[in-house]
Amino acid sequence: MIRWGMVIDLDKCTACQACVVACQIENNIPPPSPEEAAISRSIGWMRMVENIEGEYPHIKAHIMPVPCMQCENPPCVKVCPVGATNKSKEGIVDQVYGRCIGCRYCVNACPYTVKSMNWYKPAWPKEMMNSLNPDVTVRPKGVVEKCLFCSHRIQKAKDRAKAEKREMTPDDYIPACAETCPSKAISFGDLNDKDSTVSKLARSPRAFRLLEELGTEPNVYYLREGA
Amino acid sequence: MEALKPDAGSVRGKNVAKIRDEILYQPILKTGKGFYMVFAFLSLVVLFAAFAYFQQFHKGLGVTGLNSPIFWGIYITNFVFFIGVSHAGTLISAILRISKAEWRRSITRSAEVITVLVLFFGLGNILIDLGRIDRLLIVIAHGRFQSPLLWDVVSLTTYLTASSIYLYLPLIPDIALLRDRMPGGFRKGLYEVLALGWAGTEKQIHYLEKGIGIMAVTCLPIAVSVHTVVSYVFSMTIQPMWHSTIFGPYFVAGAIYSGIAGIIVAMAVLRKVYHLEDYFRAVHFNGSSGSCILLT
Numbered sequence: 001m002i003r004w005g006m007v008i009d010l011d012k013c014t015a016c017q018a019c020v021v022a023c024q025i026e027n028n029i030p031p032p033s034p035e036e037a038a039i040s041r042s043i044g045w046m047r048m049v050e051n052i053e054g055e056y057p058h059i060k061a062h063i064m065p066v067p068c069m070q071c072e073n074p075p076c077v078k079v080c081p082v083g084a085t086n087k088s089k090e091g092i093v094d095q096v097y098g099r100c101i102g103c104r105y106c107v108n109a110c111p112y113t114v115k116s117m118n119w120y121k122p123a124w125p126k127e128m129m130n131s132l133n134p135d136v137t138v139r140p141k142g143v144v145e146k147c148l149f150c151s152h153r154i155q156k157a158k159d160r161a162k163a164e165k166r167e168m169t170p171d172d173y174i175p176a177c178a179e180t181c182p183s184k185a186i187s188f189g190d191l192n193d194k195d196s197t198v199s200k201l202a203r204s205p206r207a208f209r210l211l212e213e214l215g216t217e218p219n220v221y222y223l224r225e226g227a
Numbered sequence: 228m229e230a231l232k233p234d235a236g237s238v239r240g241k242n243v244a245k246i247r248d249e250i251l252y253q254p255i256l257k258t259g260k261g262f263y264m265v266f267a268f269l270s271l272v273v274l275f276a277a278f279a280y281f282q283q284f285h286k287g288l289g290v291t292g293l294n295s296p297i298f299w300g301i302y303i304t305n306f307v308f309f310i311g312v313s314h315a316g317t318l319i320s321a322i323l324r325i326s327k328a329e330w331r332r333s334i335t336r337s338a339e340v341i342t343v344l345v346l347f348f349g350l351g352n353i354l355i356d357l358g359r360i361d362r363l364l365i366v367i368a369h370g371r372f373q374s375p376l377l378w379d380v381v382s383l384t385t386y387l388t389a390s391s392i393y394l395y396l397p398l399i400p401d402i403a404l405l406r407d408r409m410p411g412g413f414r415k416g417l418y419e420v421l422a423l424g425w426a427g428t429e430k431q432i433h434y435l436e437k438g439i440g441i442m443a444v445t446c447l448p449i450a451v452s453v454h455t456v457v458s459y460v461f462s463m464t465i466q467p468m469w470h471s472t473i474f475g476p477y478f479v480a481g482a483i484y485s486g487i488a489g490i491i492v493a494m495a496v497l498r499k500v501y502h503l504e505d506y507f508r509a510v511h512f513n514g515s516s517g518s519c520i521l522l523t
Contacts, residue, residue: 040294075465081376082365101365102288102358104298105376109464113296117358119289141287142358214465 002170003091004149005191006178007201008065009223012185015063019177019186020046023067026150026176028136030122043116045147046177062225065186067177068093068114068147069210069218076106076115076146085144091191091219092149100143107144111211115146149188150175170196191219252408254501261500280355288358302356308485309349310383310457311478315486316342317390318450319518321443330514333506337493339394345489346387375460382456386449393442396435399425454482484522491515 023029023046032042051062074093076085084099085106095115107115121141124132132138135152139145157172170190178188189198198221201207206224209217283290293300316338323331354360370377403425406418425431458478461469491512498507 036289039292040296041289079374079376079464081371081374081380082362082369083371099362099365099369100359101362103356103376104358105374105460105464107295107298108466111465116295117293117298118287119293120287140359144358216465 001089001192002190003192003219004070004170005091005189005198005202005219005221006067006070006149006175007187007198007207007221007223009185009187009201010062010064010225011223012183013063013065014183014185015048015061015065016182017048017065018180018182019065020044020048022176022180023147025131026133026136027148028122028132028138030124036119041119043118043145045114045116045145047114064222065177066112066114066210067220068149069112069216069220070147070149072217072219073215075109075111075214075216079105079109081105085146088151090154092151093146094148094151095144095146097137097139097143097145102142102144104144111214111216115144117144118142250502251506252405255405256408283355284360299356302352306349306352306356307457307478309345309352310454311482311485312489313342313345313349313386313390313486314450314454314479314482315489316340316345317386317393317446318483319487319490321393321446321450324439324443325447328514330510333503333508334490334494334511334515336397337497338490339390339397341486341489341493342390343387343394346383346390350383350387375456375463378456379460382449382453386453389442389446389449393439393446396439396442399423399435400427403427451479454479480522484519487515487519487522491519 024031024044027045029043029045036042046065046067049064049066053060053062070091070093072091074085074087077087077093080086081103082099082101084096084101086094086096088094102117104117107113107117118139118141122138135156153173153175154168158168161168161172170193174188178186187197187201189196191199191202193199201223202221204223207221208224209221212218291300291302320331320335320338323335354363357363366377366380370380372378399422402418403422406415406422409415409418455475455478458474462471462474464470494507494511494515497503
């Protein structure tokens with residue numbers, strides 16, 4: 001069985017935020033109004049988390065892209081009262097928008113704060129309305145949403161493989177952020193396959209995961225900077 | 228039924244007690260100007276709240292000012308507060324009944340009414356907090372028992388049922404008194420149904436006392452469990468500050484504390500407005516404040 005995983009090399013990452021934009025376009029994430037963004041209401045499945053040390057001009061900035069960690073042991077799945085968020089067989093933490101009652105318990109339980117609430121009905125500028133991705137549901141107001149590793153692309157890859165009368169391989173599918181990354185900092189693939197790029201990188205001495213001590217077992221690995 | 232009547236005072240004669248009890252019927256038989264003023268004011272508050280909720284329902288939870296990472300705000304705070312206050316009633320009156328504290332008699336009724344009403348306020352806050360109230364029934368159809376929120380649903384409905392029964396049982400003889408007094412009309416019929424044919428016979432008193440005793444003993448563990456479960460909603464997550472073992476006892480102690488304070492406020496208001504100085508006496512205020520000090 002495939003276990004999807006992601007490795008983000010922080011040495012290669014230039015913090016250009018192309019992955020953020022690609023994610024917003026791919027997954028029909030509405031751009032927030034400046035007022036909403038100011039009170040931290042913006043929805044982002046891929047976010048840039050920054051840690052800036054020192055005073056200008058002696059400044060050192062650490063910037064890392066943070067998608068959903070797709071934990072092996074997800075705290076959000078445990079607390080959902082209706083099973084609207086659950087763990088797929090291939091290791092992706094799903095969100096069923098039609099089941100979600102909007103209690104926001106999972107959002108509170110997530111230690112990475114990567115889940116977002118739809119505070120209002122999503123809205124786009126008029127010009128963008130015709131360029132929404134037809135493969136991805138537009139979420140209604142009052143439900144929680146999160147990064148799904150572009151799981152609609154898995155379904156497409158499976159359909160394509162079936163049409164070509166073959167099994168789907170991990171190479172058939174890649175999420176929008178990893179596809180877009182110009183410096184190839186994001187690699188994506190099957191963590192269960194020992195020879196895959198991600199699984200080799202995940203075993204490198206530079207690899208670490210966020211808040212590992214919580215025991216959530218994230219499937220997203222980072223490679224340490226300057227090591 | 229002696230046990231369920233307000234303290235008659237052994238020093239005074241029976242006639243004095245009868246005249247004195249007359250004052251207890253006044254609020255039900257007569258409606259003053261003050262009542263209508265308070266009623267009108269509170270109706271305005273309710274109308275405004277309904278308007279505000281309609282706004283939220285129409286536009287989305289964004290109107291509340293919640294954001295990320297403050298996903299739960301005043302609604303959940305209110306919920307915890309009201310569930311806490313609700314502990315006053317049933318817990319206090321059950322403890323006092325079991326420990327046979329004789330001075331309890333005049334305060335148990337107000338305590339039990341506070342419990343049942345305030346539980347509804349708490350549940351209401353949970354409902355208006357939901358982003359998708361239209362999908363509420365999914366909780367029943369597809370509930371996951373691994374989630375602390377479902378434990379909450381179960382314990383709160385149990386508590387609501389138990390405390391409503393515990394409120395109603397001791398009310399039966401008093402409803403019968405009102406039934407006998409009412410000249411007629413809709414309320415007479417209502418009281419006749421609610422009094423369940425109470426005639427005050429020895430057998431009826433025996434069964435009623437037994438029922439109240441059973442409910443008092445049942446309510447105690449339920450009341451303690453309810454607030455422990457409310458605290459589990461927070462402490463079962465791995466959020467810093469929430470993930471703490473002290474939450475259960477802390478919530479229960481805090482609940483009883485604020486509950487007793489709620490009773491004291493209610494007693495003070497009832498005493499002034501309905502001139503019940505003979506019923507809510509210094510001993511009741513001393514006793515309740517003593518329990519508050521005990522818990523600090």
